[in-house]
Amino acid sequence: MRLEDELAALLGPIGWQTDDMAGYQCDWLKMQAHDPLGVARPKTTQQVAQVVTLANRYGVSITPQGGNTSLCAAAVPETGGQIILSLSRMNTIGDIAGDVDCVTVDAGVVLASLHDAAADQGLIFPIHLGAEGTAQIGGLIATNAGGSHALRYGMMQDLVLGLEVVLPDGQIWNGLRSVLKDNAGYQLRKLFCGAEGTLGIVTRASLRLFPMPKSRATALLVVDDMDALVNAGQFLRRDLGEFISALEFLTEAGLDLALHHLPDLKFPLESRGAAYVLIEVETTSGHVDLPDLLEKALGVAFEEGLLVDGAIAANDAQRATFWRLREEMPEGQRLEGPQIKHDISVPVACIGSFITRMAPRLDAILPGVRINPFGHLGDGNIHYNLSPPIGAAGFGDRKGELSQTIYRAVEEIGGSLAAEHGLGRSKVNHADTLRCPVERMVMRQLKHALDPAVIMNPGVIVHG
Known part of the structure; x- marks a missing residue:
């Protein structure tokens, strides 16, 4: 029996796909596109393990894929004839434990769906990025995603409490735990955060949640040069400290592109400058007047000459307008x-x-x-x-x-x-050239220790 036949028998017609694969085989930036053997769409961790076992038996490599929004070509095969393993059908969100503020989810859960589920319980999952309507939790873990709120809440690895992973030989590691402190040896869960599917396939994760903020204030600010940009950011971090949830910037070049290509996008301030700062502060306390706190901090910044213009959002609609300027930076340039x-x-x-x-x-x-x-x-x-x-x-x-x-x-x-x-496929040569040779050697040793047959996502992070 051929591998294709065994996969079809294992996964069924919905789970093994050999036609209409265009949405799977090409990366988001259209850097790579190769015809895979097929797309495996398992429904359970056990099926993932069986797919990996079969791939080992036939010597065929696997490229795990989440929402396929990678910008480094990590989620598509480097050559034809490989298996794309999509986690999209594994999309269950477990019961949210409000008493410990955590949840266990399948790797195929879309980030926006987790946001909605957490909000229903008065909680948040604090990763925010432009692709949250398609990006999946497994992919976010595999790339150790950051996003706009990493300053306050950390990267994806800081939000992962435990993982379930199918290893390259088909074994299942159940490291699902819901405790913040677990020092029983090597931090294996962090090893798989940022591994981009080269050391195993994340199938489920226990994730940290946080109380929903009771108050929020957002401001868009204008600075007149790059030195002022850095100085304004430093002042705001020191003055507003733990209240800052996001501190973003854009420049005049990107704003011009976005305003030119997106006619419905409007700039809400009177003055333009060399660069712009978007700051958001949040608190879960009902006893802090955040708008007043932010206004006083900005008043000092204006007095010290750090800012040339700015405004605090008066309502949610204006807040959305401020954020859209930042979020449309990639789209404006894409359309150029x-x-x-x-x-x-x-x-x-x-x-x-x-x-x-x-x-x-x-x-x-x-x-x-x-x-x-x-x-x-x-x-x-x-x-x-x-x-x-x-x-x-x-x-x-x-x-x-x-x-x-x-x-x-x-x-x-x-x-x-x-x-x-991440490095994906597009930055591996640059890393080999610019990073410490010992560091690159250790990564290759880790890869070959866990995946000696080089079954998992070959060509990503390290060669061979």
């Missing part, structure tokens, strides 16, 4: 045409100087290249995206040199070439 995305992080104090000094270096490589930096002012994560010069169809043969120059500059100042999207 070809782009190169870079998900990097630098020390927070270096954000302004990095943005300022990189522009002439990149212009020397490709005159007229347009830079759109935006992202997370609170933690140094910059989405440093490029568009070709006006009138150019693309980047010519300069694409690799542009990216390598950016990544090298990031690593030289103690940053990271992969902040929250």
